[in-house]
Amino acid sequence: MSVEARQGRLSVVGLGPGDPSCLTAEARDALAAADAIYGYGPYLDRLPPRSGQMRYASDNRQEILRAQAALRHATDGAAVAVVSGGDPGVFAMAATICEVVETGPDSWRAVDIAIVPGVTAMLAVAARVGAPLGHDFCALSLSDNLKPWDLIERRIDAVAGAGFVIALYNPTSHARPWQLGAAFDRLRRCLPAPTPVVFGRAVGRMDEDIMVTTLAEAPSARADMATLIIVGSAETRIVARPGRLPLVYTPRTHQCASA
Amino acid sequence: MSVEARQGRLSVVGLGPGDPSCLTAEARDALAAADAIYGYGPYLDRLPPRSGQMRYASDNRQEILRAQAALRHATDGAAVAVVSGGDPGVFAMAATICEVVETGPDSWRAVDIAIVPGVTAMLAVAARVGAPLGHDFCALSLSDNLKPWDLIERRIDAVAGAGFVIALYNPTSHARPWQLGAAFDRLRRCLPAPTPVVFGRAVGRMDEDIMVTTLAEAPSARADMATLIIVGSAETRIVARPGRLPLVYTPRTHQCASA
Numbered sequence: 001m002s003v004e005a006r007q008g009r010l011s012v013v014g015l016g017p018g019d020p021s022c023l024t025a026e027a028r029d030a031l032a033a034a035d036a037i038y039g040y041g042p043y044l045d046r047l048p049p050r051s052g053q054m055r056y057a058s059d060n061r062q063e064i065l066r067a068q069a070a071l072r073h074a075t076d077g078a079a080v081a082v083v084s085g086g087d088p089g090v091f092a093m094a095a096t097i098c099e100v101v102e103t104g105p106d107s108w109r110a111v112d113i114a115i116v117p118g119v120t121a122m123l124a125v126a127a128r129v130g131a132p133l134g135h136d137f138c139a140l141s142l143s144d145n146l147k148p149w150d151l152i153e154r155r156i157d158a159v160a161g162a163g164f165v166i167a168l169y170n171p172t173s174h175a176r177p178w179q180l181g182a183a184f185d186r187l188r189r190c191l192p193a194p195t196p197v198v199f200g201r202a203v204g205r206m207d208e209d210i211m212v213t214t215l216a217e218a219p220s221a222r223a224d225m226a227t228l229i230i231v232g233s234a235e236t237r238i239v240a241r242p243g244r245l246p247l248v249y250t251p252r253t254h255q256c257a258s259a
Numbered sequence: 260m261s262v263e264a265r266q267g268r269l270s271v272v273g274l275g276p277g278d279p280s281c282l283t284a285e286a287r288d289a290l291a292a293a294d295a296i297y298g299y300g301p302y303l304d305r306l307p308p309r310s311g312q313m314r315y316a317s318d319n320r321q322e323i324l325r326a327q328a329a330l331r332h333a334t335d336g337a338a339v340a341v342v343s344g345g346d347p348g349v350f351a352m353a354a355t356i357c358e359v360v361e362t363g364p365d366s367w368r369a370v371d372i373a374i375v376p377g378v379t380a381m382l383a384v385a386a387r388v389g390a391p392l393g394h395d396f397c398a399l400s401l402s403d404n405l406k407p408w409d410l411i412e413r414r415i416d417a418v419a420g421a422g423f424v425i426a427l428y429n430p431t432s433h434a435r436p437w438q439l440g441a442a443f444d445r446l447r448r449c450l451p452a453p454t455p456v457v458f459g460r461a462v463g464r465m466d467e468d469i470m471v472t473t474l475a476e477a478p479s480a481r482a483d484m485a486t487l488i489i490v491g492s493a494e495t496r497i498v499a500r501p502g503r504l505p506l507v508y509t510p511r512t513h514q515c516a517s518a
Contacts, residue, residue, distance in 0.1 A: 016283065019285070020284070021283065021284045021285040021288070022283050022284070022285055022376070023283060023284060024275065024280065024281050024282060024283050024378065025279070025280045025281070025282060025284075025287075026278070026280040026281055028284075029280070063511075087378075087382050087386075088386075088390075089382060089385045089386055089389075089390045089391075089392050089393060090382070090392055090393075091393070091394070091511070092393075094385075094386070094389060094390035094393060094508070095389075095390035095393025095394070095508050095509060095510060095511050096511065097390075098389045098390050098393070098496075098498060098506045098507075098508035099508065099510055099511075101498060101500075101506060102496065102498045102506070102508075109498070109499075109500040109501065109503075110500070110501065110502075113506075115385075115386035115387070115389065115390070116386065117281070117378045117382040117383050117385070117386040118378065118382075119283065119346075119376045119377065119378060120382065123346050123348060123349070123376040123377075123379065124376050126348045126353075126374075126376070127346075127347075127348055127353070127374035127375065127376040128374070130348075130353060130354075130357045130374065131347075131348045131353035131354035131356075131357050131374070132348075133348050133349055133398075134348060134349075134350070134351075134353060134354025134357070135350070135354070135400070135406075136397065136398065136399045136400060136414060137397065137398055138395065138396065138397035138398070138418065138423060139392075139395065139396055139397070140395050141394070141395060146511050146512040146513060147394075147512070147513035148513070151422070151513060154421055155395060155421045155422065155423065158417045158418065158420065158421035158423075159397065159417065159418065159421070159423070161417065162413055162414045162417035162418070163410070163414065164397060164414065164417075164418070237357075237361065239357060239360060239361045239368070240368075241360075241368040241369070242368065242369065243369075244368075247357045247360060247361070247372075248357075249353070249354050249357035249358065249361075250354060251354060251358055252322075252350070252354050252355065252358075252405050253405040253406070254405060254406035254407070254410060
């Protein structure tokens with residue numbers, strides 16, 4: 001079959017939180033079928049090498065260039081995979097692929113694109129401690145690289161005031177050292193001091209680190225780029241257990257009719 | 260080994276959206292290791308039978324009784340699994356298990372509990388159309404069985420006004436026929452008419468049904484109990500593609516500084 005006659009295919013594959021056991025069968029199959037895999041280097045390093053399969057590593061600030069290269073490669077007739085940690089649709093590569101399709105040549109709109117979902121970080125961290133996302137919740141990126149900080153503040157006020165549990169993605173980085181502390185200060189204005197807070201990183205990996213604390217004591221310096229933070233609502237509860245991490249959960253039934 | 264000496268274990272396992280290919284390896288292994296599986300009948304029906312493994316089906320309004328029975332069984336020394344569709348931590352059994360542990364006998368706090376995350380419905384539906392959850396978003400249950408309707412209205416106003424994409428869980432049921440229409444009416448007050456809306460049900464199953472529409476035209480009668488609805492923000496975009504479903508995505512970069 002000539003290259004011209006082959007139809008290319010682009011899979012955008014979620015790797016889950018990191019441990020290969022968190023990959024879905026669909027994701028594993030999409031990776032096995034790929035002629036070429038594009039992604040952030042550390043994500044590619046998680047994948048066992050396969051003979052004949054090309055790997056293209058790029059920096060995590062090169063998303064647009066990576067998406068363009070992958071689409072170009074797919075239009076040449078190859079089966080191409082782009083990988084994201086967690087779920088590709090949550091603050092990750094799927095939106096970048098869509099953006100590049102919208103602004104790129106018409107031929108890119110003809111590419112067969114499949115997004116393969118995965119377990120996003122907030123689900124993995126929540127599972128480690130119980131069910132803090134058991135009722136209404138939101139996912140909010142603290143990165144002010146791509147949106148203004150005052151919008152982030154308004155979003156924090158809106159969801160905390162309305163009783164949503166909040167999962168904070170991208171809480172900090174070398175270039176954004178003060179934002180998480182500012183977010184905690186803002187949250188302390190409208191949520192009670194004992195509100196449960198969970199710090200989680202590298203779930204399922206050797207360096208997994210989970211901490212359950214309260215909003216009053218939440219140490220912003222504990223977080224790094226790979227940390228996901230869950231801030232409970234006034235409804236979220238901590239259940240102590242002898243010799244184990246406490247359970248943290250948000251009940252399905254709303255207790256405070258006045259909230 | 261005597262029953263008294265065996266330590267019981269309770270796994271709360273997410274089955275993902277329905278297709279067995281969406282199960283993680285960790286979930287598959289937890290199910291294979293279980294002596295007994297508890298769950299809503301239709302979820303149990305998805306699992307291939309295994310010799311010697313007991314199945315306990317119950318109605319989807321029997322969560323508390325199911326959780327109590329599973330914990331009791333685990334304290335007898337068995338490896339017990341409780342299954343949820345999607346992710347067990349999102350409007351599902353993990354919160355019920357935690358609640359029952361908190362209110363039950365002390366011995367239940369000693370049970371080895373593992374929550375095994377899965378791909379929740381909003382991630383599965385989002386993946387089918389692109390990346391509508393590509394930026395800040397929330398998950399909101401429209402069920403007013405467990406919280407008052409006026410709180411749901413306030414939460415809709417808060418998140419729509421602050422620019423979050425909204426995933427609506429439990430949009431309707433025979434006993435709750437008007438709530439989704441009322442939610443759409445409320446959303447139309449603060450979001451533009453062309454705001455993209457996605458209806459998705461039974462992703463990966465034979466009866467999968469995905470529809471991309473706008474807030475102006477969103478037909479609440481189209482939804483049933485198994486439907487997940489994603490309502491975009493003012494930033495969410497639709498990219499037409501010849502011969503394919505359009506892509507729907509929310510860009511990583513915020514465009515409207517005034518939003």
